[in-house]
């Protein structure tokens with residue numbers, strides 16, 4: 001049976017890396033919903049919109065195409081922005097635009113449409129609680145702020161992205177955690193039926209295996 005898997009958790013907990021691995025293992029499609037909020041923020045900044053202006057951002061979204069390709073590229077209105085949207089400035093801006101309920105409504109509808117066929121692993125903040133409430137497997141992935149900052153730092157270096165220090169990244173991560181967990185619209189929180197996995201001291205393979213084990217009984221049906 002083809003199922004949907006929801007992976008939520010704070011920024012840089014390893015959600016995308018694990019989701020990608022698991023998708024390859026299962027032959028499923030990975031959808032990184034954070035990339036959609038990042039695209040929204042990126043375009044809003046390019047168009048010099050006020051990030052507090054929910055109406056203007058929603059109007060912009062009406063004429064915006066966001067594609068997540070099977071090989072992991074992010075296309076914004078047809079242009080590959082995979083690298084640009086990973087900048088620290090966009091991370092903070094994405095957190096800001098994601099506070100707006102109408103922006104969320106637009107992107108959630110797109111996500112639900114994408115995953116309707118099942119066979120998807122979606123990662124984000126509200127997947128288990130809002131987007132895919134009926135996902136067979138829900139995981140809430142956490143890690144200490146320092147572990148997450150170190151990973152984001154290593155990722156930046158590996159991808160040739162200009163990076164701040166680990167301490168600065170940790171501060172930004174904590175700031176975003178606060179914004180993401182305290183916003184009124186769909187704040188980051190563990191779904192009641194989600195399994196919590198703390199990845200601070202786990203390898204990528206160990207986390208992938210742990211989630212695979214959760215999915216196995218459903219897939220075997």
Ligand code: DC
Pocket residue numbers: 011012033034035037038091094095096098123124125126127176180
């Ligand atoms: O996962 P990420 O760091 O790429 O996400 C960027 C921002 O988007 C993050 O601050 C929170 C927001 N986000 C969200 O509100 N809901 C999602 N499903 C995914 C991301």
